[in-house]
Amino acid sequence: MASRVDIAAIHRRLAFPAIPKHLALSAALIAVLTLVPLAAGSYHIYLIELALLNVIVAIGLNLLTGNCGQISLCHASFMAIGAYTTALLMTRAGLSYLVALPVGAAAAALLGAGLGFPARRLSGLYLALVTLGFLEIVQIAIEESPDLTGGIRGLSVPRPHILGFHLKSDASVYYLVLAITVAAVTVGANLQRSRFGRAFDAIRQSSFAAQSLGIPPGQIKLLAFSVAAGFAGLAGGLFTIVVGFIDPTEFGISASLRHITFIVVGGLGSVVGSILGAVALTALPELLRGAKEYSDLVYGAILLGTLLFMPRGLKGLWDTLAKLDWRRVKIWP
Amino acid sequence: MSWQIALQLAFSGLSVGSIYALVALALVIPFKASGVLNFAQGEMATLGAYIGLALATNFGLPFLVMVPLTLLVAAGFGVLMERLVVRPIIAAPEFTVVIATFAVGVIIKSAVRVQWQDNLFTLDAPYVGAPIALGPVRLNPAYLVIIAATLSVVGLLTLFFANTKFGKAMRAVAIDQNAARLMGIGVGSVFMSAWALAAAIGALAGLLLAPIIGITPEIGHLILKGLVAAVIGGFTSLGGAVAGGLLLGLLETYAGAFFGATFKNIVPFCILIAILLYKPHGLFGTAAVKRV
Numbered sequence: 001m002a003s004r005v006d007i008a009a010i011h012r013r014l015a016f017p018a019i020p021k022h023l024a025l026s027a028a029l030i031a032v033l034t035l036v037p038l039a040a041g042s043y044h045i046y047l048i049e050l051a052l053l054n055v056i057v058a059i060g061l062n063l064l065t066g067n068c069g070q071i072s073l074c075h076a077s078f079m080a081i082g083a084y085t086t087a088l089l090m091t092r093a094g095l096s097y098l099v100a101l102p103v104g105a106a107a108a109a110l111l112g113a114g115l116g117f118p119a120r121r122l123s124g125l126y127l128a129l130v131t132l133g134f135l136e137i138v139q140i141a142i143e144e145s146p147d148l149t150g151g152i153r154g155l156s157v158p159r160p161h162i163l164g165f166h167l168k169s170d171a172s173v174y175y176l177v178l179a180i181t182v183a184a185v186t187v188g189a190n191l192q193r194s195r196f197g198r199a200f201d202a203i204r205q206s207s208f209a210a211q212s213l214g215i216p217p218g219q220i221k222l223l224a225f226s227v228a229a230g231f232a233g234l235a236g237g238l239f240t241i242v243v244g245f246i247d248p249t250e251f252g253i254s255a256s257l258r259h260i261t262f263i264v265v266g267g268l269g270s271v272v273g274s275i276l277g278a279v280a281l282t283a284l285p286e287l288l289r290g291a292k293e294y295s296d297l298v299y300g301a302i303l304l305g306t307l308l309f310m311p312r313g314l315k316g317l318w319d320t321l322a323k324l325d326w327r328r329v330k331i332w333p
Numbered sequence: 334m335s336w337q338i339a340l341q342l343a344f345s346g347l348s349v350g351s352i353y354a355l356v357a358l359a360l361v362i363p364f365k366a367s368g369v370l371n372f373a374q375g376e377m378a379t380l381g382a383y384i385g386l387a388l389a390t391n392f393g394l395p396f397l398v399m400v401p402l403t404l405l406v407a408a409g410f411g412v413l414m415e416r417l418v419v420r421p422i423i424a425a426p427e428f429t430v431v432i433a434t435f436a437v438g439v440i441i442k443s444a445v446r447v448q449w450q451d452n453l454f455t456l457d458a459p460y461v462g463a464p465i466a467l468g469p470v471r472l473n474p475a476y477l478v479i480i481a482a483t484l485s486v487v488g489l490l491t492l493f494f495a496n497t498k499f500g501k502a503m504r505a506v507a508i509d510q511n512a513a514r515l516m517g518i519g520v521g522s523v524f525m526s527a528w529a530l531a532a533a534i535g536a537l538a539g540l541l542l543a544p545i546i547g548i549t550p551e552i553g554h555l556i557l558k559g560l561v562a563a564v565i566g567g568f569t570s571l572g573g574a575v576a577g578g579l580l581l582g583l584l585e586t587y588a589g590a591f592f593g594a595t596f597k598n599i600v601p602f603c604i605l606i607a608i609l610l611y612k613p614h615g616l617f618g619t620a621a622v623k624r625v
Contacts, residue, residue: 071428118610124427125370129560130609133602136557140602144595257439260432293447300439307433308421 033178037171045170047286049242052181053235054278058262059188059271060231065260066269067197068224069204070119071128074135075232075259080142080251082108082233084149087157087240097160097167097241105234112229116222123207135253142248154247157240167241177238184231189271191227200224201269232259254296261303267315276314337469342586348476350582351483352538356559357566357574358486359534364568365507366527369419369430373438374535375556376445381407381536382543382552383445386454396459400540404533411532415525438553446550456543479541486534487575494571503527561601564608567615576617 037045057079064070086104089095095103118130142149149155159167167173191197199220202210207217240246258281266277281302285295306313356374364370371377385403388394394402418437422429460478464471494500505513506523514520539552546552562581566573581601589597608615 065428069426069428071431118606122609122613125431126609126613128372128431129564130606132557132560133605136602137599137606140595140598144598254439257432257435264432294443296439296443297447300436300443304418304433304436304440307425307429307436308418311425311429 030178030182034175037174042170045174046242047282049174049177049238051279051282052177053238053242054259054262054282055275056181056184056235056238057232057259058266058274058278059185060228060235061259062263062266062269062271062274063188063192063197063200063231064224064228066263066267066273067192067200067204068221069200070221070224071124072131072225072228073128073253073256073260074115074131074138075228076251076253076255077135077138078108078112078229078232079236079239079255080138080246080248081111081229082236083240083246083251084142084155084236085233086237087155087246088148090160090240091155091157096162098162101234101237104237105230108233108236109226109230112232113222113226115229116225119221119225120218132253135256139248139252142251150247152248154245156245159244160241173241177242180234180238184234185271185275188231188274192271196220196223257303258299261299263313264303265306265313267313267318270313270315272318273313273315276318280314338590340470342590343583344470344472345476346583346586347579348473348479348582349586350562350579351479352542352555352578353558353562353581354483354575354578355486355534355538355541356555357562357578358490358571359531359538360556360559360563361566361568361571361574362534363415363524363527363531364563365571366503367415367419367423367524369423369434371414371528371531372431372434372556373414373441374531374559375553376438376441377407377411377532377535378539378542378555379445379550379553380410380441381539382456382548383449384536385540385543386456386548389456396457400537403540404536407536408529408533411528411530412525414532415528419528420521420524438556442550442553449550451550454548456540456548458544461544475545482537482541483575486537487571490571499523499526558601561605564605565615567617569614570617573615573617577615 033048036048040048057075061072061075064072082104084104085107086097086100089100089103090097093100115131115134119127122130143152145151146153159173161167162176165172167176192200199210199215202213202215203217203220210220211217236251239250262277262281263274264277265281266275267273281299284298284302285292288295288298310317312319356378359377360370360374381403384406385399388399388402389396414437418433419430422433458475458478460474462474464473465477466472494504502513502518503523503526505516505518506520510520513523538555542552542555558581559578562578563574564577565580566575566577568574581604584604585597585600588600
């Protein structure tokens, strides 16, 4: 079949910065989110903040796993590194949050790049094992150095001052988180469509084919790891002020699996999927509040069910429904 | 350090290592047969311990009846898992398979938590008693049983794989699935029995450990040590897995004695990363060559 190439469409797709397909929808969404603090109570604001953090983590992880095809079971550790670096720089070194937050994200990105070195040689299963080992090492390191990190008792972090303005109210923290999330989503979406994003996809599909096209798989994997880790570190830094308290149990293997559940349920390799998954699964524990002990069980079942029956996730479902010709659908036989 | 202490440490290292060896075996057997690493294997040990607990307390079964029954139930569970979860996605990308087995582990662990909460249960075994003094070394009978059980499992597996028709079929499938299928071997039933066997071995590890450390939902954490042992052994060799387990047990025990508990906890994972980086096929494994 001869295919016509629509050059204009390709240019539109690759235009920089991204013009979202549903510009109006995105704008409306941001507008609604801006109005939230006027209507919602502090608990609901807190929940939305958590959802936004999870969106940041999911977008980073989805670039690494969904696009580049690398397994990471230690994303919670990157979040921990961002959170602890930010918190310690603020409380011990007395740095401003505006400095501590990016430094925390950068520290996580640096360690991500460090972990990317094994990834250049290992793939699939063996990478899963290395990241699992790294998760345990970070976990033990935090627990066993109580003088610095507070150990298993945790570390509380006061609400910071930014440029002389005290982020005392819930709304002020909320707007900071919202602004950073919108920025992170934009960066993530643009990165996915850039030369690097396409290189990620090429490496996932075939590392050898990518190499023969002049893409250096080692360097690109390194980049994917450090970007994903940086996003997680940023989310960790925001987590410190949203929750005000960090302890190592927040950043264990179950948190890592939760992050993976976000992207699997949302849809691998899709920014929209990351957002859908993170928001849906942050809301889920809320719906299960009456049966808290079942929450892990439900998470596990959703993850397994999605992998078995809906491998393309919510995004795949969305696409299928959008393409469906409703006039031909027989609801009733 | 006097030689008596060194000997005592060697004994406890070997008994801890035996447990690691069992878990590593339970990881390597289905991996060799079906190419899938079961990240829920730690929860098989949890499941074994709790099934044993339920049989012993609810039905009042004596220990020697309870153990084989538990292994049987666990094997049944292994079959179910292979048929319902692993078989449908065996051709999917590796990520899917890894995460699916992980999800099964989470489901088992949280189901156990819903049923039994975080309580610590004890399981009585007839062999638990005062240590036996053998010269300067004091041998805890529970540890002796662990070592003996591991040795007999390894012995039985060796006989099974070398001499029985089905054992040979399993080895054939591990070498080349297509060739085995062409020779008339039922690859599906080999997969199923490999998973049943592994689940039973995992449950045995849980049962052996239960009288020593008690039963909690966290027993499944054992899988990390089993993975390290399997990586040391190279993931493709049963002998390597056992040697890796024993080696890890010894290393951990001596590291703990020399440098303290923190170091003891971190050592296995440093070994894991170092081996995967510099000798990815372990000390006893062989590199797989893949045509592109």
